[in-house]
Amino acid sequence: MTVAPARPVAVRDGVGDSARRPDAVAKVRGEFAFSSDLGHDRMVWGATVRSPHAHARVLGVDASAALALPGVHLVLTAGDVPGVNRYGLERRDQPVLAEDLVRYIGEAVAVVAADDPELARRAAALVRVDYAELPALTDPELALSGGGPVLHEDGNLVRHLRIRRGAMPAAADIVVVTGEYEVGMQDQAFLGPESCLAVPDADDGVDLYCSTQWLHVDQDQLADCLGLPAEKVRLTLSGVGGAFGGREDLSVQAHACLLALRLGRPVKMSYGREESFVGHVHRHPARMRYEHGATRDGRLLYVKADILLDGGAYASTSAAVTGNAGCFAAGPYEVPAVEIDCRSVYTNNPPAGAMRGFGAVQVCFGHESQMDRLAAALGMDPVELRLRNAVDTGSVMATGQRVEGPAPVAELLRRVAGKPLPPPPGTDPRLLPGGMSNSTRAEGLLRGVGYGLSVKNICKSAGYDDFGTARVRVLARGGDVLAEVHTAAAEVGQGLVTVQAQIARTELGVERVTILPADTAVGDAGTSSASRQTWISGGAVRAACAAVRARLLERAAEVLGEGAEALRLESGQAVSELSGRAVPLVELLVTEIEETAVFRHRDTQPLDPETGQGDAHVAYAFAAHRAVVDVDPELGSVRVVEIACAQDVGKAINPAAVEGQMHGGIAQGLGLALMEEVKVRDGRILNPSFTDYLIPTTMDMPPTVLDILELPRADSPYGLTGVGEPPLLSAPAAVAAAIRDAVGAALDRIPVTPEAVAAAAVGR
Amino acid sequence: MTGFHTAADLRHACELKAAHPDATLIAGGTDVMVGLNFGHTSPAALLDVSRVPELREWSREDDTIVLGAGVPYTRIVDELGGALPGLARAARTIGSAQIRNRATVGGNLGTASPAGDALPPLLAARASIELASLRGTRRVPARDFFLGPGRSVLADDEIVAAVRIPVAAGAEQFAKLGPRNAMVIAVASVAVTLDPPRRRVGCAVGSAAPTPVVAGDAETFAGAELDWDGRRELPASVTARFAELAAAATAPIDDVRGTAGYRRHAVAVLARRTLTWAWQEYRRS
Amino acid sequence: MRVDLEVNGVRRSLDGVREGESLLHLLRERVGLPGSKNACEQGECGSCTVYLDETAVCACLVAAGQAQDSRVVTVEGLADGAELHPVQRAFVEAGAVQCGFCTPGLVVTVHDLLARTSDPGEAEIREALAGNLCRCTGYEKIFDAVRLAAGEAR
Incomplete structure (x- = not known):
């Protein structure tokens, strides 16, 4: 054993450093394997037969023409599902393959396997399904009133969250503003469409390589659908081309496994863009009625909100989204009295579910629009009104929960409001509204500034047992110490793999860390959503490292003949604080050390079903946005000039990655504000392509000004809080407010189309 | 689809089009391939004219630019901004750099969508369209070329060969x-x-x-x-x-x-x- | 049908190509180069950007047969062995990569931009990259990467 004086060297690329992504080199070389890039010997391709009707009885399926094509192997329908033909995240209400009923356009009715993707697609088109059309229920108001057909056994109401707190004040000397607001259906528009590879094994099991946000919840649902024990359905995460909530629900997974198990051959499925639009859930469209009451000096007295979310044909995460929309309907403000009703309903529209922001985005547009309207009614500066009502640590939220962690809401707003304003518009038409369209020389151009404040829960809420699992192994290899980190946590682009490695380096004082592929061979990590993975899986990695470290220090203590309490790990050695002596870890690792840890955040409680009161959330995160826009009032074109965003992240584990999350969230918020909407008529998506579903380009995304606060929490690893969602939340509200400021007219619906802006500008 | 024909020159292209009147012409592919990729169209055959040299050139005849139908928009932006500023400006608003590297005026004319960005400048400038076939070449005023969405006077055996555009006399x-x-x-x-x-x-x-x-x-x-x-x-x-x-x-x-x-x-x-x-x-x- | 072409310096002869097949499909499924991504199938996102005879194009909009006898360079052909191309290195260093699905197309587009213009200004960069959609990064660190690569090239 080598015992030597310690060499104190801080570990590189540990917690707090902008470490580079371990997968970046493979990605820039084009060598990173996304799920759509996978292949296998003897592989065949699957394709899906989908309903052209929003609501219909399925009378029969005739696959003979498809099966007659050479190279077509198999067509499966509902009767071929060996297990329970139902899946779903909150309630198992969605068939893997439709039985006697289809409830939305695009619902899967049959799946086909063929030698190549083109053939599979042609064969799918030849599968003849006989339908008897039923009246379609596509208006959520009608669904709520009970005026249309009943789509599910328990009725069309998915959830009604009722929040009541405080007494409504008497009417004297109160300034009241009301408003009705709408948010259109946003698509996650991840760039990598749904795809997977299912490989059957000799033992009636299946290995599935797929893009998902949560391996174990996929596994649970798949095992039930396939009629297999969970251990026979093994999932490995392959490269994920973005997620944003759209990969929480199953898409290709069950279909590919069904085909693979029946055929005994590997099956690949890969959607095109058009199919992707019906292949995953979207953000809930929302209709919101608000009433705010305040004193003459701008103190909020009450908020009434009535919110209706269109959940579409199946539940997905509608109940939880309803919970969030209700909980945050009043925003990050102190409000003595609230009366909030938030409902979601089933319709025959495309199913809605998780998307970044998860209910908090829609209501943020509502409450922030109201705050601006209230400020106007009071003749008060909108920033001042918000500052006057902003929550702080110790404040009580609409649900009666006290805010325990840092809540620098006022400070965040002050920071964005204090940034210097960008210079006036220049003359390059590319940087004016319309951009490349060459539509203006700045004629009548109007500039506007708008603000948004937002709040959202981090981690899972309302009593959910939310945990993560990590296995960490340290071993000596080639004269060096290597740490391996194994979790089932889904890297979807957010940089979780980087963060896990940084935590292991810091905790173990080693440089070489390998993040093993995420799979179901290790315990559940929970979902890569709710801005929770750095906290939860990061916490699990940290805990597993701590267990490994304890065992390393025990070994070191034996070698050094000192107590383990005085030892620490640093730069690949165990170092004594007392004697200054050190022993290389390599020498302590004649046998490797492996530890598995499970990490949980503290318990939460469900909300009271009558009053909606309760400590339902682990933590709140906050963000503030300021948007500056130039508007061409005649044409209605908008160019966002700059967006400032201030956010408290507790601790930036990887500052560059935090910035990346903020930039990306702002861009998606800008998209929702200005252009992104899945347009649905009679249940049919009218724009299922990137030609007509528009997301921001380089010409649309403005420079950003970021301000990252790090106020540590007491209850999370390193004091961090979730980062992913807040930068989106109030971006749409701020952009819409800036346009209103420019044109001086109300705009109550996002996305704000050029047409709506032009109409508003004319009507002002 | 049963055929893919590659035209070596304009004469060859006309022969192929005469022999396969139901073939869809493809040059930049920016319209044709979208239909194919999405499975929305299934043409009998493709006739590739992207390498026909006559279509990929432009020349000046007195006060007229004779623009081969297959000159990509990138070249129109780079080379014809002086002579045809209206068309060049429109070309620059089309798609992305990658699209402009492939897409052509001939494609806009062949697709005959009312949204073809190159088309209003041709109409405004009173351009004429040269249509080639084994029967010969004819010129049609751009203003008379379109019949409806996706429809034009182009006959089954014809190819848009060039557009004759007056050199801008003013702004x-x-x-x-x-x-x-x-x-x-x-x-x-x-x-x-x-x-x-x-x-x-x-x-x-x-x-x-x-x-x-x-x-x-x-x-x-x-x-x-x-x-x-x-x-x-x-x-x-x-x-x-x-x-x-x-x-x-x-x-x-x-x-x-x-x-x-x-x-x-x-x-x-x-x-x-x-x-x-x-x-x-x-x-x- | 049969298509002969050169991909990343290697001559290829591919049989059984469908007449309506895209160059993108050919590269991904027949040549075994999945670096160019299939994200929109209609030239809107730029994820499949490759060089076709020195011109940057969306491979999804080129019929495979149109690439007969041409030279194609994909993202896989930009690095010099283990040595990343400066544009690739800049993407890594600037943190311009998140999920990475848009990255191959963007790397080729930026490679093309910098081959034509050594010191692009802001509007020029934005215009040149307008055909490459990214859903993760909000583009800001991609612009950083362009400036970094441009600086390095000078």
Whole structure:
């Protein structure tokens, strides 16, 4: 054993450093394997037969023409599902393959396997399904009133969250503003469409390589659908081309496994863009009625909100989204009295579910629009009104929960409001509204500034047992110490793999860390959503490292003949604080050390079903946005000039990655504000392509000004809080407010189309 | 699909088109391949004209540019900004760099979509289209080329060979409107040309009728009202009337990209602006 | 049908190509180069950008047969063995990569931009990259990467 004086060297690329992504080199070389890039010997391709009707009885399926094509192997329908033909995240209400009923356009009715993707697609088109059309229920108001057909056994109401707190004040000397607001259906528009590879094994099991946000919840649902024990359905995460909530629900997974198990051959499925639009859930469209009451000096007295979310044909995460929309309907403000009703309903529209922001985005547009309207009614500066009502640590939220962690809401707003304003518009038409369209020389151009404040829960809420699992192994290899980190946590682009490695380096004082592929061979990590993975899986990695470290220090203590309490790990050695002596870890690792840890955040409680009161959330995160826009009032074109965003992240584990999350969230918020909407008529998506579903380009995304606060929490690893969602939340509200400021007219619906802006500008 | 034919030269292309009248021509592929990739179209065969040398050249004959139908937009932007500023401006608004590297005027003409961005400038400039077949070559005024959405006078055995476009005699402008600041299909577009020697104005509108359309009344009105010699500033009454007449020439529809009313409004605004910009340029020249 | 072409310096002869097949499909499924991504199938996103005879194009919009006898360079052909191309290195260093699905197309587009213009300004960069959609990064660190690569090239 080598015992030597310690060499104190801080570990590189540990917690707090902008470490580079371990997968970046493979990605820039084009060598990173996304799920759509996978292949296998003897592989065949699957394709899906989908309903052209929003609501219909399925009378029969005739696959003979498809099966007659050479190279077509198999067509499966509902009767071929060996297990329970139902899946779903909150309630198992969605068939893997439709039985006697289809409830939305695009619902899967049959799946086909063929030698190549083109053939599979042609064969799918030849599968003849006989339908008897039923009246379609596509208006959520009608669904709520009970005026249309009943789509599910328990009725069309998915959830009604009722929040009541405080007494409504008497009417004297109160300034009241009301408003009705709408948010259109946003698509996650991840760039990598749904795809997977299912490989059957000799033992009636299946290995599935797929893009998902949560391996174990996929596994649970798949095992039930396939009629297999969970251990026979093994999932490995392959490269994920973005997620944003759209990969929480199953898409290709069950279909590919069904085909693979029946055929005994590997099956690949890969959607095109058009199919992707019906292949995953979207953000809930929302209709919101608000009433705010305040004193003459701008103190909020009450908020009434009535919110209706269109959940579409199946539940997905509608109940939880309803919970969030209700909980945050009043925003990050102190409000003595609230009366909030938030409902979601089933319709025959495309199913809605998780998307970044998860209910908090829609209501943020509502409450922030109201705050601006209230400020106007009071003749008060909108920033001042918000500052006057902003929550702080110790404040009580609409649900009666006290805010325990840092809540620098006022400070965040002050920071964005204090940034210097960008210079006036220049003359390059590319940087004016319309951009490349060459539509203006700045004629009548109007500039506007708008603000948004937002709040959202981090981690899972309302009593959910939310945990993560990590296995960490340290071993000596080639004269060096290597740490391996194994979790089932889904890297979807957010940089979780980087963060896990940084935590292991810091905790173990080693440089070489390998993040093993995420799979179901290790315990559940929970979902890569709710801005929770750095906290939860990061916490699990940290805990597993701590267990490994304890065992390393025990070994070191034996070698050094000192107590383990005085030892620490640093730069690949165990170092004594007392004697200054050190022993290389390599020498302590004649046998490797492996530890598995499970990490949980503290318990939460469900909300009271009558009053909606309760400590339902682990933590709140906050963000503030300021948007500056130039508007061409005649044409209605908008160019966002700059967006400032201030956010408290507790601790930036990887500052560059935090910035990346903020930039990306702002861009998606800008998209929702200005252009992104899945347009649905009679249940049919009218724009299922990137030609007509528009997301921001380089010409649309403005420079950003970021301000990252790090106020540590007491209850999370390193004091961090979730980062992913807040930068989106109030971006749409701020952009819409800036346009209103420019044109001086109300705009109550996002996305704000050029047409709506032009109409508003004319009507002002 | 049963065939893929590659034309070596224009004569060969005409022979192939005569032999396979149901084949779809493909050059830049920016329309044809979308239909194929999405499974929305299934042409009997493809006839690749992307390597036909005659289609990939342009030349100047006196005051006319003879633009091969297969010259990609990138080259129009780079090489013809001086001679054909209206078309070059429109070309620059088309798609992305990658699209402009492949897409061609011939493709816009062949697809005959009212939203083809290169089309209003051709109409405004009174270009003519050269159609080639084994039967010979004929010239059709661009203004007479379109019959309806996706339909033109192009016969089954014909190929768009070239576009003959008068070299700009004065200022030319093009502007469009889309719901995003790049990479958009026009909700409306307007091209305006000034021809001071002939005291003539050209004005054509895209995306606001079943075909790109000429705003003839607007042209006549402006031709008569503009102060060609004095070059005085445009009175607001003239631009307003011009805008009205341009909008009146349209027959827009409601669709997923915009309503008819908004399209008409946008045409009026764009017509007023493009005329104003062109006139300012003329006054400075 | 049969298509002969050169991909990343290697001559290829591919049989059984469908007449309506895209160059993108050919590269991904027949040549075994999945670096160019299939994200929109209609030239809107730029994820499949490759060089076709020195010109940057969307491979999804080129019929495979149109690439007969041409030279194609994909993202896989930009690095010099283990040595990343400066544009690739800049993407890594600037943190311009998140999910990475848009990255191959963007790397080729930026490679093309910098081959034509050594010192692009802001509007020029934005215009040149307008055909490459990214859903993760909000583009800001991609612009950083362009400036970094441009600086390095000078």
